[in-house]
Amino acid sequence: MCKFRNFLAQRLGWISFLVLLIWIKTVIAYYCDFNMGAADPMQHFLLILNPVFSTLFLLSLALYFKNPRLTYWLAAGLYLIESLLLYSNVLYYREFNDFISMNTIINVSKVSKGLGSSAIAMAQPHDFLYGIDLIFIIILALSKQIKADTRSRSLLQAAIITSLACLGMTANLFLAELNRPQLLVRTFDRTYIVKYLGLNNFLAYDSFKTAQSNTLRSSAQGTNMDPVLNFVQKHYAAPNPKYFGKAQGKNIIIIHLESFQQFLIGSKIKNQEVTPFLNSLYHDNNTLAFENFFHEVGQGKTSDAETMLETSLFGLPEGSFFTSLGSNNTFQAAPAILAQKQAYTSAVFHGNIGSFWSRDTVYKNMGYNYFFDQKAYQQTPDSNTYWGSKDKLLFAESIKYLEQLQQPFYTKFLTVTNHNPYELSASDVGDFQKPDTPNNMVNNYFATAHYLDEAVHEFFNYLKDSGLYDNSVVILYGDHFGLNEGDEKDLAPLLGQDPNNWTAFNHTSLQRVPFMIHMPKLKGGIQKQYGGEIDVLPTLMHLVGIDTKPYIYMGTDLLSPSHDQNVVFRNRSFITPQYTVLNSNGHFNIYQNSTGTLIDQPTAQIKQKINRIARVKNQQLDLSDKINKTNLLRFYTPPEFRPVNPADYNYQNQFQKLLKIRDQLGKNSTSLYSRNNNKSSTDLYKTTAPELLTNSDPIYEIPGSSNNK
Secondary structure, eight states, X not given: OHHHXXXXXXXXXXXXXXXXXXXXXXXXXXXXXXOOOOOSHHHHHHHHHHHHHHHHHHHHXXXXXXXXXXXXXXXXXXXXXXXXXXXXXXXXXXXXXXXXXXXXXXXXXXXXHHHHTTHHHHOOGGGGGGTHHHHHHHHHHHTTOOOOOOSOOOHHHHHHHHHHHHHHHHHHHHHHHHHSTTTTTSOOOHHHHHXXXXXXXXXXXXXXXXXXXXXXXXXXXXXXXXXXXXXXXXXOOOOOTTTTTXXXXXXXXXXXXXXXXXGGTTOEETTEESSHHHHHHHTOTTEEEEEEEEOOOOTXXXXXXXXXXXXXXXXXSSSOHIIIIITTSOOOOHHHHHHHHHOOEEEEEESSOTTGGGHHHHHHHHTOSEEEOGGGSOOOTTTEETTEEOHHHHHHHHHHXXXXXXXXXXXXXXXXXXXXXXXXXXXXXXXXXXXXXXXXXXXXXXXXXXXXXXXXXXXXXXXXXXXXXXXXXXXXXXXXOSSOGGGHHHHGGGGTOOGGGOOHHHHHHTTBXXXXXXXXXXXXXXXXXXXXXXXHHHHHHHHTTOOOTTSOOSSOOTTSTTOOOOEEOTTSOEEOSSEEEEEETTEEEEEETTTOOBOSSOOHHHHHHHHHHHHHHHHHHHHHHHHHHHTGGGGOOOTTOOOOOGGGOOOXXXXXXXXXXXXXXXXGOOSHHHHTTSOOOGGGOOOOOGGGOOSSOSOOOOTTGGGOO
């Protein structure tokens, strides 16, 4: 005790003691209260390491003060703030499955209203560990075991400690970048920043991004919307009378085919169809299937695809719009428009954590009524891939929620199994034989695509057996490429291509992804017109009978005779029905689509045409970026549209809410469950998922389905 007392009687000893306590409490929070998802030894190492240096940096600031008592009190004050911030994050995470951001702190009065009434209920027995150290310090102080170091201070010592902390944080960032490249550029999720860099650095990073965003937004004015409105009006494509309103009143079911590229449709490996069901759907007479449809995502990848799908605005040139701006921006998104114009109920089903890509906040701004994330599905070692629930389980376990939604509904299923690194157990792969290329990524990609195909087939069977099929339009789309450019030469022989002759044109051609609209009596067929993800929303809106003219959409209706068939990529390359134009630092390499050859000496007429298209496409991207970066939609409200208030949405206890609404509506309830004479349809779902099979009976029971009363 004497040695301990002497240790605390040194400034550095006092600081080290407080850092140790914060480190212990933070590690407890990481492993007991936060779902950090550490997946390898390096991630666990960084998780344990990251609280040390940022805390040491903060507390070292107290060493620069001459008055010893001030040093001790300031360090204690910073320690108290750190402790309060940590426990506040624990409570906040239990309620919202997310971490406190700078905007949360700025709007603390609103947050406290949401947390205050439930804070006591959220407390858990082990929470005493977050406060027992404070009691211990108070006892030490009252018993005079802590005495201030009265020796003259050493500014050199203070500078060394601060420098050591900065060096440690730099090493932490370096190791984090090795394990997760572009961590701060392509921000997937706040959890990633905390996992790799810690709570303090997350808050510092978030504060910087918030200040940067607020500076941009504060400079915007309503007149900045004028060029946007002019562009949208000039490029508006009137609906095709043949299709306008064909899906009015129908349920809308969107199936997000993760990392699914168009070349998978119709492909065979060892005389096996890779995606037999999707092949049949693609060629079905009731399907509009687009063979020249391209993804247009940037670094935000899946979140960029969702941005375009829901808003017909592009993702950002760097990073993800969802994570950097989506939590605070004004939206005029599909869920809100459909709810206000045609009384749709909206929901997203996704087996990953809700905070990934900040979906749990962005969806509220979009007006989604429900968001069923990882918490809504079984969590066992066999049920998940790294990215969340396996696809067969996602669809199967979503049925108990889907059947309770009031119709018509607008729903989106985000699959994840067909995601890099494309790993599945042998029982999931079944009898499917992978290709034998030297690249396991390529081999596994075909196996996970086959699994996804089976999952979609099972879901379609349920739609038909339950009766939902006849009153629904199903949209399927691939969100982005699956195989990286470095994998394509190993893929080339499977596509009948010579890897030695693989070109930038071949790479760009592979950016085609499926886009299918399937509905009974739709009278579809293979569509030759070119288009991209930016065009999905106006196409859908016209199908359900909502004219898009009042809305700010960068895309145009794929079925309109006036549709713009020039597809731009986020890197400002673009494709027309005749040419593939690749942007190389402002210089265009032009390929002829029909032959795939580079046009070495384009004619003046071709140059003029390409430059004209480039100007329009650059303007399209620039205006979209301006809308998103400066939140311009706050200055424009379409006629008969009510701006979304995210405070109206809460994704807690959602299943109970569905049941409550159903019971309140009584005979007026339009849910499938109610229309089925208050009988559940979950027993209609048949699956081969090994996780949902019993040893004696191939008919599974959905976890929680007994709650259907």
